[in-house]
Amino acid sequence: MNDVQEEQKNLYFVELQTNAIMKLYALMIVFGLVASSSFAQEDIQKQMQRQFVTATDNSVIELPEGTFQLNSSLWLDGKKNIVIKGKGKDKTILNFNNQISGAEGIKITNSTTITLQDLTVQDTKGDAIKTQHVNGMIFKQVKAEWTRGAHSKNGGYGIYPVQCTNVIIDGCEARGASDAGIYVGQSRHIVVKNCKATENVAGIEIENSLYADVFDNEVTNNTGGILIFDLPDLIVKKGGYVRVFKNNVHHNNHINFAPKGNIVGKVPQGTGIMILATNHVDVFENKIINNKTVGTAIVSYYITENPIKDSAYYPFPTAVAVYNNQYERQQTKATMKGRMGKLYRLKLRFGKNVPHIVYDGIVDKKSPAQICIRDNSNQSFANIDAENKFKNISRDASKHQCQLPLIAPDEIKLNN
Amino acid sequence: MxxxxxxxxxxxxxxxxxxxxxxxxxxxxxxxxxxxxxxxxxxxxxxxxxxxxxxxxxxxxxxxxxxxxxxxxxxxxxxxxxxxxxxxxxxxxxxxxxxxxxxxxxxxxxxxxxxxxxxxxxxxxxxxxxxxxxxxxxxxxxxxxxxxxxxxxxxxxxxxxxxxxxxxxxxxxxxxxxxxxxxxxxxxxxxxxxxxxxxxxxxxxxxxHKMIDLPPTNIPANAIWDNEQSGTVEQRARAYLDINCGHCHNKSGPANTSGLFLDIHETNKTALGVLKTPIAAGKGSGVLKYDIVPGVPNKSILIYRMNTTDPGFAMPEIGREQIHKEGIVLISKWIKEMK
Incomplete structure (x- = not known):
């Protein structure tokens, strides 16, 4: 064997040993917990916190089976390649009912390639799971819930990645959030799939985020099912390139229980999918069923009646395509509640013949919007001409018979 | 090994x-x-x-x-x-x-x-x-x-x-x-x-003591929030917000998700919270519409968030198991006098 080969062989051994040590770490962490499963709750909590704070890069934090009462947040910061793993979505339950410290249940910040899986976070005072500045954030089989169901005093968000890159939310559940169950904000490269969102004000919300694929989710019994929003006054100004497809968005007729002052507080009860001021959005092959006020709404920020002071903000939706969706609704009236209810009752007067797809008709005079609506089963439409005090409401969708270039599927890149 | x-x-x-x-x-x-x-x-x-x-x-x-x-x-x-x-x-x-x-x-x-x-x-x-x-x-x-x-x-x-x-x-x-x-x-x-x-x-x-070399120019000084001689209500309020909030609520801080910037350098009124709607406050808005309503402290989310110990929305997030009553008095006075 020559020297180079010898060196390579040595290197190989070092690598093997490093791997062995990593596995050993993981094993020891597991051991630590198993050995202590009979400890008092407080000790378990401290142990979990110690694992989060002191975890070395490339390790696994295993959480045991059982329901654990925690009084402060678990916070992972500045780590690389960590898996946080429970024994199963309904087997490892972290309950924060007695929380006195921290604004969320689990918080993960400034990290690379973090997987959170197989656990439930319950009854946090603020958001359930917040992750910020993480590149490669994977949620797998995670549940975030408020056990009393919908309630205005519940925390805002269930699963809440913000300012993250390469986010996968797969097979997760969110229930009871007073804002959005699954909320991705100011992030890029996002996949939300196989999730269930129920009894939230917004089921799934993608806000000021770029390149998101939202598919194969069941979204039901929220106030609004899936919201794609671009809002002013944020650091990340512009979202878009969002694909919403093959979702089952049905019976999102929950009364709006968001505290006033929140943008989702303006979402009318009975909304399926709403696109607010976002550009480049494809909505296709969804089942959008029995959302009593509107199946799909395409609106500008002006519809919120909030003032806009952000000069860099573009408040109009454009390059939005809605096609090949399946719409159904019972012959019932739209909501009577809130400002939107008043609008339906007094201005729009659709009675029971409520259109599935509504466009607010508020347009940028300099650059007319491209809104393409075609080939939906049971399609019905209204441009409500909100710009001119609803004077010329039109139910004719022929102006929107067009086709836009398809948005490319999103690519997620994970660094290990 | x-x-x-x-x-x-x-x-x-x-x-x-x-x-x-x-x-x-x-x-x-x-x-x-x-x-x-x-x-x-x-x-x-x-x-x-x-x-x-x-x-x-x-x-x-x-x-x-x-x-x-x-x-x-x-x-x-x-x-x-x-x-x-x-x-x-x-x-x-x-x-x-x-x-x-x-x-x-x-x-x-x-x-x-x-x-x-x-x-x-x-x-x-x-x-x-x-x-x-x-x-x-x-x-x-x-x-x-x-x-x-x-x-x-x-x-x-x-x-x-x-x-x-x-x-x-x-x-x-x-x-x-x-x-x-x-x-x-x-x-x-x-x-x-x-x-x-x-x-x-x-x-x-x-x-x-040779720890620093100072410039010959004027050196800035924040007011002492609880000393009326040290500055106007505005100056003392901004000094208070600067040290209590500005470390997170600035353009490079963790709270930049909110778009609310309370450090001493901020000059944009909306960014300071004046008639600014919350972004992701959830129940933290306390059924109020704006961070600051000039003249009306009790309709300002800022005061609401200072006036609670609920960890879900108490601000700042750390060191706030108690409410800072004197701080609320000062910030309320500032908002009250605001036009």
């Missing part, structure tokens, strides 16, 4: 070797204090300091010290945290007088937090004091304790006190995801301190 692995596991990755700072498990091993440790009398080369307006932390008193490496200086600038040489250590002790009307009747030191400037940047270490007040031991996960004392109005107080864990330190001490001190800036330090009976401007004192 395997043994090395064990050793690495036993000593956490934050306790690494460093040419500038030697980590110790026990606070006493640093020898920051001369004599009885609980007296907090600085050893030679350790300089006490104070801030014009300081962060509120559950009504705790704080004793702050700075240790510079021998022969090294701080680099002055007008607007942000000074550049400090590697090896600098900031030492902050949190304590309660048994009776705030009678400080000489004794106190309990709860914790000591260190910010140490190492080869790869700043690191945080927190130490919890024992009951006997003879030692404080490193605890990266913090703790929850109860404090009992008689406050300045003579009322008995018993309250939770959360000693932050290591990531929580970074919750405040964070600029673009790097740990950074907050108080060591011109506007916070440009005020008087009483050194062994002699009152003197802190920065001048630092210059005399």
């Amino acid at each position: 395997i043994i090395a692995g064990f050793a690495a596991l036993l000593s956490f990755n934050q306790k690494k070797q460093d040419p500038y700072f030697q980590f110790h498990e026990n606070l006493s091993d640093y020898k920051f204090f001369a004599g009885k440790m609980a007296d907090l009398q600085p050893a030679a080369g350790i300089v006490p300091y104070d801030l014009n307006s300081a962060l509120f932390s559950n009504y705790a008193e704080k004793a702050r010290f700075i240790k510079l490496p021998k022969g090294k200086k701080i680099v002055y600038n007008d607007s942000s945290t000074f550049e400090m040489p590697p090896g600098t250590v900031l030492i902050k002790n949190f304590y309660y007088y048994n009776d705030f009307r009678e400080p000489e009747a004794g106190r309990r030191i709860i914790e000591t937090r260190l910010l140490a400037h190492m080869q790869d940047g700043w690191h945080t270490y927190q130490y919890i004091w024992n009951k006997e007040q003879t030692e404080a031991v490193f605890e990266p996960i913090g703790d929850v304790t109860t404090v009992e004392y008689i406050n300045a109005e003579g009322r008995k107080v018993k309250a939770n006190y959360v000693i932050p864990n290591q990531p929580q330190c970074k919750g405040c001490h964070n600029r673009n995801d790097t740990i950074l001190p907050i108080g060591i800036a011109a506007r916070h330090l440009n005020g008087n301190y009483t050194y062994a009976g002699k009152t003197q401007n802190q920065l001048q004192y630092w210059q005399q």
Whole structure:
């Protein structure tokens, strides 16, 4: 064997040993917990916190089976390649009912390639799971819930990645959030799939985020099912390139229980999918069923009646395509509640013949919007001409018979 | 190899070797204090300091010290945290007088937090004091304790006190995801301190002791939030918001998700909260529409978030197991006078 080969062989051994040590770490962490499963709750909590704070890069934090009462947040910061793993979505339950410290249940910040899986976070005072500045954030089989169901005093968000890159939310559940169950904000490269969102004000919300694929989710019994929003006054100004497809968005007729002052507080009860001021959005092959006020709404920020002071903000939706969706609704009236209810009752007067797809008709005079609506089963439409005090409401969708270039599927890149 | 692995596991990755700072498990091993440790009398080369307006932390008193490496200086600038040489250590002790009307009747030191400037940047270490007040031991996960004392109005107080864990330190001490001190800036330090009976401007004192070179130009100073002589209501309110909120609520801080910027440099009224709608506040909006409604403090979310201890929406997020009543009075007055 020559020297180079010898060196390579040595290197190989070092690598093997490093791997062995990593596995050993993981094993020891597991051991630590198993050995202590009979400890008092407080000790378990401290142990979990110690694992989060002191975890070395490339390790696994295993959480045991059982329901654990925690009084402060678990916070992972500045780590690389960590898996946080429970024994199963309904087997490892972290309950924060007695929380006195921290604004969320689990918080993960400034990290690379973090997987959170197989656990439930319950009854946090603020958001359930917040992750910020993480590149490669994977949620797998995670549940975030408020056990009393919908309630205005519940925390805002269930699963809440913000300012993250390469986010996968797969097979997760969110229930009871007073804002959005699954909320991705100011992030890029996002996949939300196989999730269930129920009894939230917004089921799934993608806000000021770029390149998101939202598919194969069941979204039901929220106030609004899936919201794609671009809002002013944020650091990340512009979202878009969002694909919403093959979702089952049905019976999102929950009364709006968001505290006033929140943008989702303006979402009318009975909304399926709403696109607010976002550009480049494809909505296709969804089942959008029995959302009593509107199946799909395409609106500008002006519809919120909030003032806009952000000069860099573009408040109009454009390059939005809605096609090949399946719409159904019972012959019932739209909501009577809130400002939107008043609008339906007094201005729009659709009675029971409520259109599935509504466009607010508020347009940028300099650059007319491209809104393409075609080939939906049971399609019905209204441009409500909100710009001119609803004077010329039109139910004719022929102006929107067009086709836009398809948005490319999103690519997620994970660094290990 | 395997043994090395064990050793690495036993000593956490934050306790690494460093040419500038030697980590110790026990606070006493640093020898920051001369004599009885609980007296907090600085050893030679350790300089006490104070801030014009300081962060509120559950009504705790704080004793702050700075240790510079021998022969090294701080680099002055007008607007942000000074550049400090590697090896600098900031030492902050949190304590309660048994009776705030009678400080000489004794106190309990709860914790000591260190910010140490190492080869790869700043690191945080927190130490919890024992009951006997003879030692404080490193605890990266913090703790929850109860404090009992008689406050300045003579009322008995018993309250939770959360000693932050290591990531929580970074919750405040964070600029673009790097740990950074907050108080060591011109506007916070440009005020008087009483050194062994002699009152003197802190920065001048630092210059005399060759810790810093000051420019010949005017040095900015924040108002003292609770001293009416130190500035207008507006100046004192902005100083209060700067130190209590501005470390997170600035364009490079963790709260930049909110679009609400409360540091002293902010000039955009919307960013300051005036008629600004919340972004992701959830129930934190308290059924109110705007962060600040000029003239109407009780319709301003800012006041609402200051006036609660619910960890879901109390602001700031740390050190707020109690409400800062006097702070609310000042900020309310500012909003009330706002047009």
